[in-house]
Amino acid sequence: MKLATTYLGLKLSNPLIVGASPFCDNVKLACQLQDAGAGALVMRSLFEEQIDLEQRAMVRDIELAASGSAEATSYFPEYSEYQLSLDRYLRQIQGLKALVKVPVIASLNGYQPGGWTDFARRFQEAGADAVELNLYNLATDPNISGAEVEADMLETVKSVVGAVHIPVAVKISSFHASPVNFGLELEKAGAKGVVLFNRFYQPDFNLEDFEVHPQLKLSDSSELLLRLRWLANLSPHMKGSLSATGGVHTSDDAIKALLAGAHTIQLVSVLLKNGPRYLYTLLQGMRKWMEDHGYESVDQLRGALNQRRCPDPSAYERANYIRVLQSWRV
Numbered sequence: 001m002k003l004a005t006t007y008l009g010l011k012l013s014n015p016l017i018v019g020a021s022p023f024c025d026n027v028k029l030a031c032q033l034q035d036a037g038a039g040a041l042v043m044r045s046l047f048e049e050q051i052d053l054e055q056r057a058m059v060r061d062i063e064l065a066a067s068g069s070a071e072a073t074s075y076f077p078e079y080s081e082y083q084l085s086l087d088r089y090l091r092q093i094q095g096l097k098a099l100v101k102v103p104v105i106a107s108l109n110g111y112q113p114g115g116w117t118d119f120a121r122r123f124q125e126a127g128a129d130a131v132e133l134n135l136y137n138l139a140t141d142p143n144i145s146g147a148e149v150e151a152d153m154l155e156t157v158k159s160v161v162g163a164v165h166i167p168v169a170v171k172i173s174s175f176h177a178s179p180v181n182f183g184l185e186l187e188k189a190g191a192k193g194v195v196l197f198n199r200f201y202q203p204d205f206n207l208e209d210f211e212v213h214p215q216l217k218l219s220d221s222s223e224l225l226l227r228l229r230w231l232a233n234l235s236p237h238m239k240g241s242l243s244a245t246g247g248v249h250t251s252d253d254a255i256k257a258l259l260a261g262a263h264t265i266q267l268v269s270v271l272l273k274n275g276p277r278y279l280y281t282l283l284q285g286m287r288k289w290m291e292d293h294g295y296e297s298v299d300q301l302r303g304a305l306n307q308r309r310c311p312d313p314s315a316y317e318r319a320n321y322i323r324v325l326q327s328w329r330v
């Protein structure tokens with residue numbers, strides 16, 4: 001049975017990859033993930049704000065450790081709060097590349113054009129096999145339209161793509177008015193793949209202290225459904241790769257993402273909950289499902305449930321929406 005897949009032009013032993021997270025901060029853990037079967041590893045992100053801060057400090061010869069976040073607004077983390085400095089990040093890429101055989105994907109996180117995008121070149125020089133650019137942004141300025149937000153994002157993608165010859169994947173949120181069109185615009189801007197979707201870490205109100213509390217809850221399988229819908233809609237149109245991130249917790253979840261059209265499936269919460277060895281269990285489950293259902297390769301099942309055979313996906317979605325609402329009786 002062939003679990004091998006191609007992602008961003010890279011050959012992977014199987015579609016399960018470790019998503020951007022703290023896992024790769026630790027080379028020993030990264031090796032354990034590889035040994036348990038990870039097809040590739042995505043490192044945690046370096047942030048636009050972090051790169052700007054360090055680069056501005058270098059230009060002005062400011063001691064970062066002493067100056068703290070004087071250059072940043074008070075909302076942002078102190079410089080020392082970032083887990084990896086730029087130098088450490090580059091050394092981490094080299095360390096991982098020296099010890100693991102699977103592709104290492106470095107991650108940049110920002111959404112507006114600027115000098116920071118050139119940092120992708122430093123990833124490449126350090127040995128990264130690809131870059132994942134996370135365009136995380138919550139647009140709150142009433143004067144900026146959705147079109148302007150997306151134009152900035154596309155410019156950012158072009159800058160990153162222009163800085164490197166390794167492939168660039170772009171991780172996006174589901175909050176675009178026309179996600180399929182935006183996915184294709186990302187391809188035109190040079191992205192070799194799209195990663196669906198960012199999770200928004202939704203803050204809650206505390207009714208006692210009147211504070212807003214940011215919180216990071218791990219996902220569950222219910223979050224996969226949004227990804228399945230848009231993977232199924234985007235995959236018939238994309239030339240490049242698609243990756244699912246968010247809500248893959250079981251081997252059935254992984255199979256569903258492939259059926260919707262994903263080339264890879266990124267795992268974070270499930271591995272934080274169950275540890276690296278769980279990758280092996282998931283791969284075993286996928287093999288069993290494929291065997292039971294007569295599939296010999298993941299290529300065979302990829303996209304089998306996407307919207308390719310649906311002549312009018314918009315009408316189909318709208319019809320299902322109406323039917324579901326009509327199905328309730330009280």
Ligand SMILES: Cc1cc2nc3c(=O)[nH]c(=O)nc-3n(C[C@H](O)[C@H](O)[C@H](O)COP(=O)(O)O)c2cc1C
Binds near residue numbers: 046199248266
């Ligand atoms: C502790 C933690 C750290 C994360 N760090 C990053 C990051 O640095 N960059 C990024 O793009 N995504 C980051 N993510 C998001 C994950 O890559 C992933 O998209 C998200 O957790 C959804 O996948 P899951 O359902 O498998 O957890 C992080 C997630 C967690 C839980």
